[in-house]
Amino acid sequence: MGADNTGGNMGEKADTEMAENPFEPYIESLRQKVEEQDPVFLIGIIVALAVIVITCVFLKYFLTSKTVRSAVLLVGLCDSGKTLLFSRLLSGKFKRTQTSITDSSAPYKPKTDRGSIWTLIDLPGHDSLRPQYLEKFKSAARAIVFVVDSAIFQKEVRDVAEFLYVLLTDAVISRNTPTLLVACNKQDITMAKSAKLIQQQLEKELNFLRVTRSAALSSQDGSMGGGLYLGRRGKDFEFSQLPMKVEFLECSARGSKGEEGDADIESLERSLAKL
Known part of the structure; x- marks a missing residue:
């Protein structure tokens, strides 16, 4: 049992x-x-x-990286014409603008048969606001349109170069390599500098900044570390040395006929259509 x-x-x-x-x-x-x-x-x-x-x-x-980076950023100093250019690209219409204190965004369809639609984002140009908005949107950038005031470029060349230096030595931007379009705006003004001259002067200024920034980093920690090196070591800086595609072009968001006329932005629209 x-x-x-x-x-x-x-x-x-x-x-x-x-x-x-x-x-x-x-x-x-x-x-x-x-x-x-x-x-x-x-x-x-x-x-x-x-x-x-x-x-x-x-x-x-x-696949994620290709889909996420669908933004076209409009950046530049204050009063370079970014916001008017933003309006012209979206609607073709002239619009009175004022200094932006926040970002503006809207869907943008380039003039192409591919049917692509990007998000066009106008970032504030004030130096106290630029860093936070750049940090917010830089990871999504498929292209960066850097707007330059060609009429007063000679007075702003140092500030323009310093802003460009920050962009080009940013780790995220350097890794993602968005297309850089330097839009030399306000070509309707008689004293405006050409895109070629602006490129040459920016290369000289960026080369000078590279030397001074590298020297400052070296004096701080005894090495050349601490940031990305711009261009190629041992050679004067040229935009052709960068890992991303760079294009300088001339445009006028206002247009030669003033408020009632059309903008002269065909070269920029053609470049955006190639993205």
Whole structure:
């Protein structure tokens, strides 16, 4: 009678264990089959699985990066004409503007047959506001339109160069390599500098800034570390040395005929259509 009770208890225990882990027989069978396999075969399976995982991670990162960076940022100093250019690109209409203290954004469809739609974002130009808005949107930038006031460029060249230096040595921008379009605006004004001259003077100024900033970093910690190096070491700076595509173009958001006329922004629109 005791034996029957013992057998019954063992049966109940086995049934309980089976209920708690119904997959144990299958796991045990799989373990035995794995042990019977050739080690070389098992290594091949592991390598194949690793390749699949790495490929999936890469594809996810690649596709995500392509879809996230869909913004076109309008940046530049105060009164360079960014906000009027923003209005002209969106509607073609002239609009009286004032200094922006926050960002403005809207969908923008380039003049192309591909059907692409970007988010056009006008960032404030005041030096106290630029850093926070640049930090907010730089990761999404597919292109950066850097607007320069060609009429008073000679007086602002140092400030323009310093802002450009910040952009070009930013780790996120350097990694994502958005297209950089330097829009030399206000070409309708007689004293406006040409895009070629602006490029040449900015290259000289950026080369000077690179030397002074590198020297400052070296004096602080005894090394050349502390930030991204602009251009190529041992050579004077040129925009062609940058990892992103750079284009200088001339435009006039106001237009040669004033408020009632059309803007002269065809070169900028053509460049945006190529993104």
